[in-house]
Amino acid sequence: MGLTPQLHHYRMPNLNPALDLLLHPYKGTNVYTILPAKLPTEEYVILGAHYDSKSNCPGAVDNATGTVMALSILAQQVKVPGRKKNLLVVLFDQEEEELIGSRAFVDFLLRRAYQVHSVHTFDMVGWDGDQNKEIELGAPSPSLAERYQNHAAQHGIPIYISAGGSTDYQAFREAGFNATGVNEAYTKRDSSPYKDTPKDVFSTVNFDYLAHTTLFVSEVIQTILTE
Amino acid sequence: MQLTNIKEKLSLFDGLLVTSLLAFGVKGCTYLLLGQIWLIIAALLLGSWVIYSFYFSPNRKYIPIRIWGILLILWGLTRGIIGLLITISPIADIHVNSQFGWQGNLLSTIAIGVGYYLSRAAKRGIASTNK
Numbered sequence: 001m002g003l004t005p006q007l008h009h010y011r012m013p014n015l016n017p018a019l020d021l022l023l024h025p026y027k028g029t030n031v032y033t034i035l036p037a038k039l040p041t042e043e044y045v046i047l048g049a050h051y052d053s054k055s056n057c058p059g060a061v062d063n064a065t066g067t068v069m070a071l072s073i074l075a076q077q078v079k080v081p082g083r084k085k086n087l088l089v090v091l092f093d094q095e096e097e098e099l100i101g102s103r104a105f106v107d108f109l110l111r112r113a114y115q116v117h118s119v120h121t122f123d124m125v126g127w128d129g130d131q132n133k134e135i136e137l138g139a140p141s142p143s144l145a146e147r148y149q150n151h152a153a154q155h156g157i158p159i160y161i162s163a164g165g166s167t168d169y170q171a172f173r174e175a176g177f178n179a180t181g182v183n184e185a186y187t188k189r190d191s192s193p194y195k196d197t198p199k200d201v202f203s204t205v206n207f208d209y210l211a212h213t214t215l216f217v218s219e220v221i222q223t224i225l226t227e
Numbered sequence: 228m229q230l231t232n233i234k235e236k237l238s239l240f241d242g243l244l245v246t247s248l249l250a251f252g253v254k255g256c257t258y259l260l261l262g263q264i265w266l267i268i269a270a271l272l273l274g275s276w277v278i279y280s281f282y283f284s285p286n287r288k289y290i291p292i293r294i295w296g297i298l299l300i301l302w303g304l305t306r307g308i309i310g311l312l313i314t315i316s317p318i319a320d321i322h323v324n325s326q327f328g329w330q331g332n333l334l335s336t337i338a339i340g341v342g343y344y345l346s347r348a349a350k351r352g353i354a355s356t357n358k
Binding site: 011012013017020021022023024025026052054055056057094096097100196 | 254257258261262263265266302305306309317318319320321322323324326
């Protein structure tokens with residue numbers, strides 16, 4: 001795609017001062033790249049997914065699927081001629097360890113005063129047991145909820161809003177960003193039963209669902225980038 | 228006689244005392260750079276108290292050193308227990324696991340050893356001054 005990946009090395013304190021006394025700080029690396037808009041602008045749309053997994057877990061659904069989705073959407077948007085916003089795609093480290101990577105990246109964005117239009121994170125988009133193509137939006141902002149729901153209605157895609165769980169968009173929402181998570185129907189328990197286990201492997205991924213969801217979200221992102 | 232023993236070994240005692248205090252000072256600075264202030268404040272207060280009491284106070288005091296030694300032992304023991312529990316029942320948290328390999332456990336053991344040495348030396352010093 002002709003884009004340059006950049007490394008965001010970070011160190012973060014532990015979540016509790018008592019742990020700071022006993023342990024070293026968290027240390028990790030987020031990886032990001034920027035697809036610039038066609039016209040000069042300081043506004044960014046951010047796509048994110050975590051690339052780490054639990055110890056001894058291959059992490060196919062959680063979260064190779066989210067990572068692939070973010071990169072596939074990026075590949076689609078490279079071809080879009082009328083981009084009016086910059087697209088920043090970031091792969092987070094240490095999501096499985098209390099969202100440390102995304103928290104560090106939020107600090108990074110705030111320190112550099114990035115003007116962020118919206119943040120879309122993807123975590124577990126590879127399971128669809130009831131084959132209904134349903135998508136879950138995790139704790140979306142009202143504007144993003146409306147946008148995704150309108151788009152889903154046009155295509156007849158079932159979509160619902162949940163209060164959200166513990167994943168990367170939480171760090172952005174807590175910091176006041178316009179953010180949402182996109183994932184398989186996790187809170188409805190139509191979700192990979194192999195999460196955080198050694199059985200979360202390639203063969204368990206529902207690639208039809210992954211492709212379908214990726215195309216849908218890519219269209220949403222394209223409308224944001226071009227408006 | 229106890230005080231003489233301590234004076235003969237003063238270089239090792241001084242080295243271990245200052246190094247152990249400095250180590251926590253460095254830890255405090257590390258976390259200060261990450262926006263956490265309490266550890267450096269605790270290290271400075273405790274370190275200042277220990278150093279002043281032993282080296283600069285008109286009447287040399289050993290109790291702060293004994294307290295520091297006991298705190299080191301507790302620190303090492305706590306880490307040692309965590310390391311043992313992780314060995315018996317591994318957890319999925321990579322951040323914690325990575326700090327309790329052989330190097331982490333060696334650090335815990337060294338802390339216990341240094342704490343024991345300082346505590347015992349201070350106890351002998353207290354005993355000698357009470358004669």
